[in-house]
Amino acid sequence: MRNFDFNLLTVFAVLLEEKSVTSTAARLHLSQSAVSKQLAKLRDTFDDKLFERTSYGLRPTPKALYLAPELRQILNQMSQLTRASEFEPKLSQRQFRIHMVETAYSLTYPYFMPELLQKAPNIRLNSQTWHLGTMDMLQRCELDLGIACREWDNRSLQHIHNLPDELxxxxxxxxxxxxxxxxxxxxxxEPWNLASFLKYRHLQVTFGGIDHWLLDDVLNLEHLHRDIAVNMTDFHSAMHLCEHSELLLCCPAKYAAKMSQHFALTTLPVPTHLIPGAYVLLWHKHFNFDPSHTWLRELISSRTLAHYQANSQT
Incomplete structure (x- = not known):
């Protein structure tokens, strides 16, 4: 390792993400031959195949998966050392990795993205939908940011104060x-009350890596429960099914206001008292003093907050 080329670590990291020599070469602006040669050097260095060829692309070996968290941490630290102490948005070509719950896309992107495109035209946002592994990825610094739903109601296990200390x-x-x-x-x-709410079967959308809602936690405290007929992972498809059935669909109000107008649906209040929850922007403390990271998260938060404060009646 005395003469180790640390540029190989970047190739290693991209191979773990792309699981393809061709895609890695395109992303790093290298030839496939160059990436193959660097992979061979990585295999010699770590005395492991690191990746196995399958019909679906490259599959990381157990050792590669074991090295992945430390690899990301080392690259983040190296990036911090070489990054300028002052950030110039117009000159930056940084790519940010963001995971967010499905409903957050339409509730945030329209309010900060136009200004980002104007002030930082070469920045790229690689956004994916939040999944069960996202929280762990945030804790390992494998993501720059996340947008998740958390509760303020003390009856919920998803309370905002129960977030990991590193975030x-x-x-x-x-x-x-x-x-x-x-x-x-x-x-x-019929009269609209809790009895009629529980009388009919429900359609539930599981999103944000959460398989149950505050609503169900509260009902369980009263020894009540909803009869869930169908569980889905996509609100748009769920609304379409709701429109053509007698299933009830519970949905975040702001997202419902944007999307339900495209369907023949009626919006009713949930007939039990719940403290409103929140969409929160999350990041690892590792990025607290990163100028470009600070600029992006302040842009997202300030423009999103400003929009909803100006439209607080909706």
Whole structure:
């Protein structure tokens, strides 16, 4: 390791993400031959194949997966050392990795992205939908930012104060659930209360790596439960099914206000008291003094907060 070329670590990291020599070469602006030669050097250095060829691309070996968290940490530290102490948005070509819950895309991107494109035209945002492994990735500094849903209600295990100590957060907006039903649903001719809410079967969307909602935690305290007929992972498809069935769909109010207008759906309040939750921007403390990271998260938070404060009546 005395004469180790630390540039190989960047190749290693991109191979772990792309799982393809061709894609890695394109992303790093190298030839496939150059990437193959560097992979061979990595295999010699670590005395392991690191990647095995399959019909679906390269599969990391157990040792490669073991090295991945430390690799990302080393690259982050090297990046911090070489990054300028002052950030010039117009000159930056940095790529940021962001995971966010499905409903957050339409609630945040339209309010900060236009200014980002104007002030930092060469910055790239690689955003993916939040999944079960996202929190661990944030804690390992494998992601720059995350946007998740957290609760302020003390009855919830997803309380905002229960976040890992390594993470920082800022609240972007508050929201609460509403109930969507077909415009032809028979319950619209009945009194709307908790009894009618529980009388009919429900359609549930699992998102943000959370398989149950505050609503269900609160109902369970009263020894009540919803009859979940279908569990899905996509709100748009769920709204389409809700429109054409007698299933009830609970959905975050602000997202429902944007999307339900495209469907023949009626919005009703959830007939039990719930403290509104929040969408929060998350990052590892490692990035606290990173100028470009600070610039981006302040842009996201300030523009999103400003929009919802100006439209607080919605």
């Amino acid at each position: 920082e957060c800022v609240e972007l907006l508050r929201d609460h659930p509403v109930c969507l039903v077909s415009n032809r649903h028979p319950l619209l001719k």
